[in-house]
Amino acid sequence: MNDMLRPATTAGITPQAFEGVSVSHRGQSLLQPLDLRLSGCRRTLVMGPNGAGKSLLLRLAHGLLAPSAGRVRWEGITPRQAMVFQRPVLLRRSALENLTYALAVTGTPRGERRERAREALTRFGLAALEKRPARVLSGGEQQRLALARAWLTRPEVLFLDEPTSALDPAAIRAVEEAVRDFHARGTRIVMTTHDLNQAKRLADEVVLLYGGRLIEHTPAERFFAAPRTPEGQAFLRGELVW
Numbered sequence: 600m601n602d603m604l605r606p607a608t609t610a611g612i613t614p615q616a617f618e619g620v621s622v623s624h625r626g627q628s629l630l631q632p633l634d635l636r637l638s639g640c641r642r643t644l645v646m647g648p649n650g651a652g653k654s655l656l657l658r659l660a661h662g663l664l665a666p667s668a669g670r671v672r673w674e675g676i677t678p679r680q681a682m683v684f685q686r687p688v689l690l691r692r693s694a695l696e697n698l699t700y701a702l703a704v705t706g707t708p709r710g711e712r713r714e715r716a717r718e719a720l721t722r723f724g725l726a727a728l729e730k731r732p733a734r735v736l737s738g739g740e741q742q743r744l745a746l747a748r749a750w751l752t753r754p755e756v757l758f759l760d761e762p763t764s765a766l767d768p769a770a771i772r773a774v775e776e777a778v779r780d781f782h783a784r785g786t787r788i789v790m791t792t793h794d795l796n797q798a799k800r801l802a803d804e805v806v807l808l809y810g811g812r813l814i815e816h817t818p819a820e821r822f823f824a825a826p827r828t829p830e831g832q833a834f835l836r837g838e839l840v841w
């Protein structure tokens with residue numbers, strides 16, 4: 600079986616460790632030294648006010664940004680990963696071609712690409728739009744296309760950076776449904792959001808950042824019932840602004 604098509608397994612996703620990781624820029628500290636370990640097939644929701652460092656944390660985790668100090672390492676074989684952004688990065692091609700291209704890059708035989716791409720379009724409610732240029736799709740449609748593309752690569756870990764912040768309620772529901780589907784298929788989810796209710800709906804655990812500091816890494820049930828820290832309590836009351 601082509602390695603890219605190997606099903607993700609819930610048990611064996613390599614843990615990821617942040618060890619003394621910090622980020623600074625021109626002498627200014629953006630992320631203070633933090634230790635964090637993400638493991639298992641969990642849904643980790645990264646929360647915090649604007650500028651807290653959520654996107655930095657995700658970019659570090661996905662290897663898009665190198666830490667200024669410390670290291671981010673996989674405690675074993677680097678898993679298949681995908682990342683979905685607030686504004687999807689799509690090719691200037693049709694919706695279908697965006698997906699067949701992703702399959703080509705990941706080594707899927709030419710003869711299988713169209714059928715698999717069409718299956719994914721159907722799954723994400725985009726079958727009628729396959730010929731439409733991806734760049735003219737609505738925000739919600741583009742996000743679903745980005746999720747369909749990620750779906751095809753069967754990631755073991757999916758990073759999502761504020762994937763719903765520009766979407767209407769129906770599109771938000773569709774993205775949340777997709778996140779649940781990824782997780783049910785055995786994908787670890789690491790996702791940033793501003794939306795407390797969304798975090799309540801989706802999270803197994805919460806990472807709270809504030810002012811570039813890691814404040815809490817807590818099981819969701821405990822966090823939403825009674826956060827350990829004053830910052831966590833203030834955040835839940837809507838009083839932690841920046």
Ligand SMILES: Nc1ncnc2c1ncn2[C@@H]1O[C@H](COP(=O)(O)OP(=O)(O)OP(=O)(O)O)[C@@H](O)[C@H]1O
Binds near residue numbers: 629648651
């Ligand atoms: N390339 C960069 N150069 C300089 N400063 C940066 C850079 N990237 C991020 N920052 C700063 O680092 C801090 C954390 O940014 P980050 O984007 O991680 O915040 P965030 O928690 O995702 O915020 P938001 O909720 O507003 O998206 C911010 O003060 C931001 O201005």
